[in-house]
Amino acid sequence: MKIFTAQQIREADAYTIANTPISSLDLMEKAAIACTAWICRHYNEYTPVYIFCGMGNNGGDGLAITRLLRNRGYEAHAYVLHHSSTASADHTANRQALQQQYPGAVHDIAENGLLPRPDAHALIVDAILGTGLSRPAEGWTANIIHQLNDLKAEHDIVAIDIPSGLQADASSVNTPVIKADHTLSFEFYKLAFLLPENAAAVGEICILTIDLSPEYIAQTTSRFNITDIQQVRGIYRPRKAFSHKGTFGHALLIAGSEGKTGAAVLSAKACLRTGVGLLTCHIPKCGYEIIQIAAPGAMCFIDEQKDHSSSFHNHVSTPEAAARFKTIGIGPGLGTAAGTCWALEKLLDHYRQPMVLDADALNILSSNPTLLNKVPHGSILTPHPKEFERLFGRTANDVERLQILSGNAVKRQLNILLKGRYTAMAFTDGSIWFNTTGNPGMATGGSGDVLTGILTSLLAQGYNSRDAMLMGVYLHGLSGDYAAAELSEEAMIAEDIVEFLGRGFQHLRKPHTC
Ligand SMILES: NC(=O)C1=CN([C@@H]2O[C@H](COP(=O)(O)OP(=O)(O)OC[C@H]3O[C@@H](n4cnc5c(N)ncnc54)[C@H](OP(=O)(O)O)[C@@H]3O)[C@@H](O)[C@H]2O)[C@@H](O)CC1
Ligand SMILES: Nc1ncnc2c1ncn2[C@@H]1O[C@H](COP(=O)(O)OP(=O)(O)O)[C@@H](O)[C@H]1O
Numbered sequence: 328m329k330i331f332t333a334q335q336i337r338e339a340d341a342y343t344i345a346n347t348p349i350s351s352l353d354l355m356e357k358a359a360i361a362c363t364a365w366i367c368r369h370y371n372e373y374t375p376v377y378i379f380c381g382m383g384n385n386g387g388d389g390l391a392i393t394r395l396l397r398n399r400g401y402e403a404h405a406y407v408l409h410h411s412s413t414a415s416a417d418h419t420a421n422r423q424a425l426q427q428q429y430p431g432a433v434h435d436i437a438e439n440g441l442l443p444r445p446d447a448h449a450l451i452v453d454a455i456l457g458t459g460l461s462r463p464a465e466g467w468t469a470n471i472i473h474q475l476n477d478l479k480a481e482h483d484i485v486a487i488d489i490p491s492g493l494q495a496d497a498s499s500v501n502t503p504v505i506k507a508d509h510t511l512s513f514e515f516y517k518l519a520f521l522l523p524e525n526a527a528a529v530g531e532i533c534i535l536t537i538d539l540s541p542e543y544i545a546q547t548t549s550r551f552n553i554t555d556i557q558q559v560r561g562i563y564r565p566r567k568a569f570s571h572k573g574t575f576g577h578a579l580l581i582a583g584s585e586g587k588t589g590a591a592v593l594s595a596k597a598c599l600r601t602g603v604g605l606l607t608c609h610i611p612k613c614g615y616e617i618i619q620i621a622a623p624g625a626m627c628f629i630d631e632q633k634d635h636s637s638s639f640h641n642h643v644s645t646p647e648a649a650a651r652f653k654t655i656g657i658g659p660g661l662g663t664a665a666g667t668c669w670a671l672e673k674l675l676d677h678y679r680q681p682m683v684l685d686a687d688a689l690n691i692l693s694s695n696p697t698l699l700n701k702v703p704h705g706s707i708l709t710p711h712p713k714e715f716e717r718l719f720g721r722t723a724n725d726v727e728r729l730q731i732l733s734g735n736a737v738k739r740q741l742n743i744l745l746k747g748r749y750t751a752m753a754f755t756d757g758s759i760w761f762n763t764t765g766n767p768g769m770a771t772g773g774s775g776d777v778l779t780g781i782l783t784s785l786l787a788q789g790y791n792s793r794d795a796m797l798m799g800v801y802l803h804g805l806s807g808d809y810a811a812a813e814l815s816e817e818a819m820i821a822e823d824i825v826e827f828l829g830r831g832f833q834h835l836r837k838p839h840t841c
């Protein structure tokens with residue numbers, strides 16, 4: 328799914344109106360019908376509804392929703408806030424329609440006027456400012472936003488299209504923004520919805536379709552996108568009947584150190600369960616028995632050191648030796664001992680295939696940034712936000728962080744995924760894809776190690792880095808969602824993501840008929 332900018336959304340709107348039989352007012356009516364249906368599903372007709380409307384089309388939506396709610400028996404009132412001297416044409420048309428049908432339902436609030444005090448249990452609908460926001464809210468508008476946010480403890484707030492004050496494509500840090508419980512948005516996610524800094528403003532997101540021109544959507548490119556199941560099903564390659572373990576590649580996993588052998592176990596199990604043909608783990612002496620017992624399907628190289636690894640570079644010291652491994656995953660629980668840092672540098676001197684670097688491998692790169700230049704082009708880096716900061720520095724806000732993420736992916740020809748609620752995957756062509764599967768149950772130690780195993784497995788099986796990331800991150804979140812559904816978000820642990828990978832794969836398989 329594409330993420331369009333506010334400007335592109337306006338163009339999609341205009342294109343739909345110009346090229347299909349639908350008028351601008353019809354489009355607003357469709358949007359209002361979809362929002363009204365959502366409100367009716369979530370709040371019964373005894374809920375008083377206070378709809379705060381701005382002077383533009385967002386306010387027009389609010390006025391249309393007021394009328395449609397009234398038609399369904401709700402005590403709905405529109406409060407029109409005169410923050411601008413002129414109203415948009417569709418706002419005016421919907422105001423007239425509402426006034427004609429329900430004269431007592433429209434209330435004007437002049438600039439600097441006071442807001443009504445909502446009844447107990449009333450629902451507040453925010454239709455003040457939408458994607459037409461041209462500057463941060465200030466003065467009276469900012470004051471209204473603060474006043475509505477003060478009511479949040481006692482009232483639910485539903486934002487129409489986007490919480491008022493939030494910029495769709497830029498950072499809104501330190502500017503007044505409505506803190507919605509739910510955001511009902513039209514057709515597309517906005518970039519702002521996917522940024523952690525806006526979590527408190529956006530609440531739960533519901534994307535409602537209003538049938539904008541599929542032609543415009545198809546022909547318009549977007550730098551930001553969201554992965555979806557159809558795309559992942561297109562990437563996924565079912566195993567062929569006559570395939571054998573040689574078909575699915577041999578991966579080398581370099582992980583674990585004293586006290587962190589569990590990270591290696593989680594990664595190894597995830598790698599095996601994602602379908603790798605052969606897996607060899609390089610492990611310090613202290614982890615040998617543990618990993619052999621926990622993951623008997625994996626072979627093992629034992630390091631000469633007891634508590635950390637320092638000789639894994641030897642496996643790739645000649646081109647023939649390196650060619651045995653289709654890919655390498657390195658980092659989970661690895662530690663940053665001097666010998667490990669040295670061995671990583673030597674490994675990067677010799678291994679030229681795309682590989683997966685995570686956790687301590689990234690921390691080693693952070694403490695010696697010139698090593699980043701040695702990472703094979705096309706490799707996958709999987710930092711969480713703290714590791715990202717260590718690698719590429721602190722940023723003022725999440726939008727700037729995305730720019731740094733994508734800038735480094737292009738400059739260094741590496742694929743970098745920034746983990747989080749909506750993991751952002753930056754590719755070497757400058758595009759960024761967001762993943763929406765997964766849940767807060769995955770905020771538990773070891774979830775990232777599982778992802779490293781999945782990605783390593785997919786690279787070993789011959790998926791290219793881009794496909795491995797899009798599919799692997801989706802599958803990781805999906806398996807986490809199955810785990811949470813079965814066990815609860817609280818009780819699930821990283822091992823459960825591995826256990827539910829099978830359910831994830833079943834979901835990726837297209838239904839097949841004999
Ligand atoms: N395709 C779709 O998705 C569809 C979208 N639709 C809806 O249209 C919405 C976009 O409508 P829109 O373009 O009229 O802009 P909107 O957000 O109402 O604001 C404009 C008004 O706000 C004002 N203003 C701006 N900044 C301000 C500030 N900081 N502080 C104070 N005022 C400020 C500005 O005035 P001015 O800048 O001139 O002062 C103007 O009066 C969209 O979000 C969705 O709800 C649906 O109806 C159907 C299909
Ligand atoms: N709230 C959340 N929603 C969705 N996914 C999440 C959430 N919290 C964590 N995750 C996922 O769990 C993983 C955690 O990775 P990481 O922080 O590296 O864990 P660890 O280092 O303990 O293995 C990431 O893939 C992240 O996207």
Ligand SMILES: [K+]
Nearest residue numbers: 453456489491
């Ligand atoms: K709004």
